[in-house]
Amino acid sequence: MEIIEKKADSFVILNLKGRLDTTNYGELEKKIFELLEKKENNIIIDCEKLDYISSSGLRILLMGLKKFKANKGKFVLCDLQENIKEIFEISGFSSIFDIYESQDEALKA
């Protein structure tokens, strides 16, 4: 998986490209810890190019959500593909994450 990082307004945007699964969730976990250490507070996970996610990936997203919320920050998602949306529905994650259709919408929130 590739993680492309950029900043916009007060947000750090992480564009995830490829798969987030049991073999590589550590990469995102590391990036999240880095951002926490840098005291970043608002994160957008852009999932436009995220083709696949398994429970290992969901675990890291849940961790990110809990940690940033604990710091009164934001950890939101945008641009989920259809298959990924279904996984979020089945797991009940669609009710705990703020999910936006686009990066623009996420930035406005």
Next chain:
Amino acid sequence: MNKKEISIENNISELNKLQLEINKISKEWNLSPKILFNLNLAIEEVVTNIIFYGFDDDLKHMINIKLFLEHDKIKTQIIDKGKEFNPLEKEAPDHIDKPLEERDIGGLGIHFVKNLMDKVEFKREKNKNILTLIKKIN
């Protein structure tokens, strides 16, 4: 009837090989992207459980995945010689509706398997766990 077999070691790094093989088979059998996605996920969740919890030693063990293409369905059998473990007996995750603080991911893998597949069956035969996943295809 079409039949394919994949064997991997009980090692997380083998999941990449598994995914490549499933993708190859999917192209050959002309499966839709959605079916491929569901199969990949269900198989990854089952195999991950076997790798993490199936064996108590540090030795290499093989996990066999057999795929059968029938006219209206794909049948997948995941076979291992680890500890007896029926994932279907595990309780459903009770945290799906809970507020954030109480959310966890325990049991989510099998929850996906049950939701994404049309039928899931477990059999313990001799010293093998055999989990069969059935997915209807149009």
